[in-house]
Amino acid sequence: LQPMQGYIYALTRGPSFNVYLYRTPDGGETWELVSDNSFGYHQNWACTEMLSFRGSLYAGVSNYFFSMDVFRINEDLSFDRVVHQGLDDTNLLFVQDMIIFGSQLYVGSRGSISIDPRGAQLWRTSDGDNWEHVIENGFGNPDINSISHGTLAIFNDQLYAATGNYGSCPNTNIAGARLFRTVNRLPSPDQESMTLSTDHMTPVTITISG
Numbered sequence: 001l002q003p004m005q006g007y008i009y010a011l012t013r014g015p016s017f018n019v020y021l022y023r024t025p026d027g028g029e030t031w032e033l034v035s036d037n038s039f040g041y042h043q044n045w046a047c048t049e050m051l052s053f054r055g056s057l058y059a060g061v062s063n064y065f066f067s068m069d070v071f072r073i074n075e076d077l078s079f080d081r082v083v084h085q086g087l088d089d090t091n092l093l094f095v096q097d098m099i100i101f102g103s104q105l106y107v108g109s110r111g112s113i114s115i116d117p118r119g120a121q122l123w124r125t126s127d128g129d130n131w132e133h134v135i136e137n138g139f140g141n142p143d144i145n146s147i148s149h150g151t152l153a154i155f156n157d158q159l160y161a162a163t164g165n166y167g168s169c170p171n172t173n174i175a176g177a178r179l180f181r182t183v184n185r186l187p188s189p190d191q192e193s194m195t196l197s198t199d200h201m202t203p204v205t206i207t208i209s210g
Helices: none
Strands: 002-004 007-013 019-024 032-035 046-053 056-062 069-073 079-083 092-101 104-111 122-125 131-135 153-155 158-164 178-182 193-197 203-207
Touching: 002 046, 007 046, 019 046, 046 092, 046 104, 092 153
Parallel strands: none
Antiparallel strands: 002 007, 007 019, 019 032, 046 056, 056 069, 056 092, 069 079, 092 104, 104 122, 122 131, 153 158, 158 178, 178 193, 193 203
16 A cells, blocks of 8 residues: 555455556545556566655566566556566566665565575666666675565664575575665765674675765
């Protein structure tokens, strides 16, 4: 569910694996069907995240055949596919979370169950049209193939991301959950670094070029 401009929007999945978008102006008493055809792409079978950003609604959609997409739902209910096939990475299957940090929209992804050699990724955009990678290659280790679902969070003006491993990892130097956070606090998100907390809480810093 996501509120925007006097409506609550809801995404569901039907028996034919189509994605349906509804909205309600009165807290759920009445509902209006906005889209019943997976935003025009029938291979899109699930919507995993949705967030309002700069007056539009952004929806992360999973597609097992052609990787993941991000759609922008505009005020006039038209759709724009602003991310196509995982920013040209067809191993990315799921949008795991979305969050607004500073003035930018951040999106965390998960790779395929059978190890994505590039690992988990974190992207951002300031306008919804132009996207850039913030983190690639699983925060430096491709065995970290997912930013865990719903784990992007802001605390004390820092962005946190929890990660996990899905499937069998060929390497054993990284296993289980890990927690990353930005070193720099707002209002300077363009100069971020991410700190990896290991089992013994020894910080390992990975610098991001802003």
